[in-house]
Amino acid sequence: MTEDAPGRQGPPALSRTAPSRRAGAALMLGSGLSSQVGASVAALAFPVLGPLGVVAVRQWVAAVVLVGFGRPRVRAFTAAQWRPVLALAVVFATMNLALYTAIDRIGLGLAVTLEFLGPLTVALAGSRRRTDLACAVVAAGAVLVLIRPRPSTDYPGIGLALLAAVCWGCYILLNRTVGQRLPGLEGSAAAAAVSGLLYLPVGAVVLWLHPPTAAALLCALAAGVLSSAVPFLADLLALRRVPAHFFGIFMSVNPVYAALVGLLVLGQRPDPASWLAIGVIVAANTVAAGTAAPLSAGRGRTP
Numbered sequence: 001m002t003e004d005a006p007g008r009q010g011p012p013a014l015s016r017t018a019p020s021r022r023a024g025a026a027l028m029l030g031s032g033l034s035s036q037v038g039a040s041v042a043a044l045a046f047p048v049l050g051p052l053g054v055v056a057v058r059q060w061v062a063a064v065v066l067v068g069f070g071r072p073r074v075r076a077f078t079a080a081q082w083r084p085v086l087a088l089a090v091v092f093a094t095m096n097l098a099l100y101t102a103i104d105r106i107g108l109g110l111a112v113t114l115e116f117l118g119p120l121t122v123a124l125a126g127s128r129r130r131t132d133l134a135c136a137v138v139a140a141g142a143v144l145v146l147i148r149p150r151p152s153t154d155y156p157g158i159g160l161a162l163l164a165a166v167c168w169g170c171y172i173l174l175n176r177t178v179g180q181r182l183p184g185l186e187g188s189a190a191a192a193a194v195s196g197l198l199y200l201p202v203g204a205v206v207l208w209l210h211p212p213t214a215a216a217l218l219c220a221l222a223a224g225v226l227s228s229a230v231p232f233l234a235d236l237l238a239l240r241r242v243p244a245h246f247f248g249i250f251m252s253v254n255p256v257y258a259a260l261v262g263l264l265v266l267g268q269r270p271d272p273a274s275w276l277a278i279g280v281i282v283a284a285n286t287v288a289a290g291t292a293a294p295l296s297a298g299r300g301r302t303p
Contacts, residue, residue, distance in 0.1 A: 024241030028250040031234035036112065036257040038226025040265040041219050043103055048216035049206065051100040054223060056203025058096060061224025063196030065232060070189025077182070077190070084177045085187050089194035091174060095167035098160045105157030107268040109259030110146060113278050114161035116255050117143065118168030120285050135284040142280035145273055252286045 042054045049057075077085070102111040117139070124136045147158050178187030212220070255278050262268040270278070 020241045024238040025250065027234045027238035027241070029253060031231040031238065032250065032254045032257050033261075034226045034230040034234070036108070036254060036261045037265070038223045038228075038230075039100075039103060039108055039112070039258065040261045041226060042100060042223035043108065043266055045212075045216040045219035045223070046100075046104050048213055049210055049220060051104050052097065053203065053206040053210060053212070054220045055097045055100050056199040056206060057217070057220035058224040058228060059093065059192075059196045059199045060203070061221065062092075062228040062232075063192045065229045066185065066189040066192040069232075069236075070185030070187075072182075072186040072190040072193070074190055074193075081178075081181045081187070084174050084181065085190045086194060088171065088174045088178055088187070088191035089198065091167050091171050092191055092195035093198050095164050095171060098167060099164040102157050102161035102164060105154045106161065107270070108262030108266060109255065109268060109270050109278065110274065111157070111161045111164070112258035113146065113255040113281055114143070114158065115164040115168055116251075116281065116285070117162070118165035118170075119172060119251065120281070120288070121165070122169045122172050123285070123288050132288050135288040139281050139284040142277040142284070145277040148273075252282045255282055 042058065045054050099111060099115055102114070105111075120139060124132045127133070147153070175188065178191070181187065182190075259270055259275065259278055263270075
């Protein structure tokens with residue numbers, strides 16, 4: 001994912017001319033596509049490494065990338081700064097594992113769409129605008145269509161995708177706190193590093209018990225690059241060119257990308273009702289984000 005970090009203190013914005021905004025829009029669309037292609041590539045490694053092994057490799061890649069850019073001065077962190085950082089690290093670790101396990105069980109398109117409810121809920125929570133209330137009702141109806149009982153319904157997979165959604169919402173709220181207490185990317189980088197460390201023993205055991213083939217390891221590494229490194233850099237550049245609140249609108253393409261990539265790469269075919277529900281959820285978020293007042297904080301996700 002995707003994926004602007006709410007606490008990010010990016011470089012000063014460049015002149016937001018029309019060409020600059022177009023470049024920013026292209027970067028955001030490319031970021032979303034890269035993230036979903038990365039998830040589909042990760043799924044190719046599941047038969048060998050399992051979701052846990054793939055997530056471990058992805059977290060290590062994310063830690064290397066973010067620490068390299070954020071350069072956190074962890075020895076100077078106070079207890080008040082460490083608390084949200086550690087909470088964010090646990091969210092990192094849980095969110096990606098829940099999502100990848102859900103992808104393995106219910107497919108990329110459905111898993112990402114349900115996970116997308118996290119930022120949508122945060123965007124709508126506390127709003128008293130009738131437009132947002134209508135968006136929430138419409139999105140809830142679409143979710144009921146997606147999880148309607150069928151012979152093949154995988155409720156544990158749906159539950160894991162919803163857990164990922166909760167984690168994404170918590171990520172947004174925690175990252176705002178981290179951004180207030182730590183400068184630049186230091187908080188996100190430290191959280192990614194801690195999350196990567198949490199996966200060291202587990203990942204080592206998984207890789208020992210399930211020796212990776214060269215192809216599986218390459219897929220896991222590619223997933224880390226495509227779903228963490230590329231989106232992070234693309235979003236960082238995009239934030240210099242477009243207002244941060246535009247991320248809410250452009251993030252809306254992620255469920256569509258996920259369904260299309262799942263179809264083309266993994267052969268996963270949502271039924272017509274599911275396609276319609278995905279479109280409705282995307283539309284609800286687009287309306288909610290497009291009519292909201294600009295926020296100083298973004299709404300996305302880094303690693």
